[in-house]
Amino acid sequence: MTTTPAPDQSAASEQERWLTPGVRGIGSASLLADVGHEIPTALLPSLLTSTLGAPAAALGAIEGVSDALAGAARFGGGVLADDPARRRTVAVGGYATTAVLGAAIGGATSVWQVGVLRAAAWTARGLRVPARNALLADIVPAKAYGRAYGFERMMDNLGAIFGPLLALGLVAWLGVQWAIGLSVIPGLLAAAAIIYAIRHTPTPTRRDKVPLRIRVRPVLRGELGRLMGAVAAFEVGNVAATLLILRATELLTPDHGTKTATTIALGLYTAYNIAATVASVPAGRLADRLGPRGPLLVLAAGVAAFATAYGLFAAGGTVVAVLAIPFVLAGVGIGAVETAQHSAVATLAPEDLRGSAFGLLATVQSLGNLAASAVAGILWSAVSPTAAFAYLAAWMLLALGGLLTAVRRS
Template identity: 80%
Template structure:
């Protein structure tokens, strides 16, 4: 046994190098924050339609405006996060503000109040994303980015599972309004976790200061620019998971009835999130072991899983077991893709541009997802679900071509 190797073996030694208190703190923050904002998200339709008597269209407008503001905030958050000292403040402020504003919707007495609070909460959430991702890159060695980002993504995906389940329990116990109000607790605990992580990161010095400046062209140059182009192609085909749920519900309804079909579809969506959580760390470990091209190769594997999943959704099959396959494939795909995207950006971006690079990534993700869901929804209604998923599959194949060119040209 070498001096640096622990009695438990080299894997345990490696784990101590990347699964530091700071990484655990950031991962815990992601878990708790996701639980916190999934509760009001899951209960927002009921609050608007049942409690406030708003039409269903109000939900679409509020969510659309909120998502658009979140996308813009992610870009601005990237600019702020270039500076190591500023990114710490943005991260803490973002977690606290998102928790308070999200829970405050419980006290809304008018639809416009819900809209303002939801939009403000999503803006705060968008601002904190690049700061959190840049902080994670500050505290682990570059050769272990994959595992660290895989851990953070795993915790985030577990939050997406636990949040709606907790919402259901709270509603049954206390009702919709109190359930939303209590979402502030996990949200504020997430802020405590990010503070814990920050206190275990190297304190920035005056030499680390970066002036506040919008940097677009430097982020889109060289290998980082080629990566962003391939990621954009993927995200324009990365449809919201709600359309996957709708596809499953439509296929199952003739044989099971609408209510049972919806329940089964939500169960399949849980399998999607579970697959994403389970796949994240293995994807990160593989990315690290494959060296400098590891993130691109893992990203390509994830995109390939999506291409196959969408092709299966296009064909359509009402058997539950066969429907589970594309859900699991898409879950594995998103676990691999998100981990690899973050790892690749952390590796390719110069330290002084890391915040802007993560902000650009988050903006591309947000705008791409909006375009994917909008166009796929139009194709679904105007032509057929098969046409929508065939269109999405085409974008996955285009993204694979882009990743191949990026890998061939090097970084």
């Protein structure tokens, strides 16, 4: 005679199957790494302008070059991560190198040193991303991809909240340079967490090394190719969150003054990050529950949330409660989109192409975000903020159409 486990026991057993030590290790690595690199990121403007006396143009040049190198490194990291054994080395090396180089910025005595260290740290960070995502797919069954990637995204978003807060405390206690230097501690703890995760990952059965080959065409075939096309449309409309903050600040300044408007806008941005954190795991759970098309459906819902948010930003509004709506919608959207993108790629990519697929995804994300911010900034200055957000909303609608087409064909 068999007995049926109680519902709460089944739920607990199911959670244990996907929330393994390996998944917890990768999630912890994302949290700690984000805390580690958010500290120098938050303090870089002050270090360059106040401590080293550099102009604002230097900050823009350093960040632009670093972001470009990170995008290129993500593509190269995907090629490296196709090999199950090699992806482990790349992941550990990427986390450790990013931590050391990022913290070394605190000891820089000239602008060129800051530029070199920042660019090198961002290159290492880009290299590790496809390896980490491929490792996570190695650990969990396909039916739990959504929850696993949702958990990783939640931990990453928590790091984005805690990192700047820790930076503020360290600056008040020790100053800018020491605060940046101490960012090595959470960074190295992230490397330790990824080692812990690897030790709880099944050892690759394949003994021979996978040759290093750039494989773009196979990734762009079939359902995976259609997904990448829709993701590209989304990312070309996925503007940097700093423009959302700027929009809120400009709308609130006439009634509240510049200082208060800036404070409120930063509070709204915090709400955006909290919404992204809270939405990630439920989005992944829903993607798993909806079956094979679940990631595409959740991705479409996230894109629709972005389209609505951008429409509200285009319309404008000077009431704080009204402005909070598009910030929360965009936060929920990014939590759902990032989770569903990773889950969909893990589901659709053949195992021997998984690294390349994640590398191409990360490259599309990086280049698309750059294009979105650049074009929106030009439209903002040349026409109006309304035109900029209308342009972004149009790309979201195009991406939504592509996703719905992919859902029907899948």
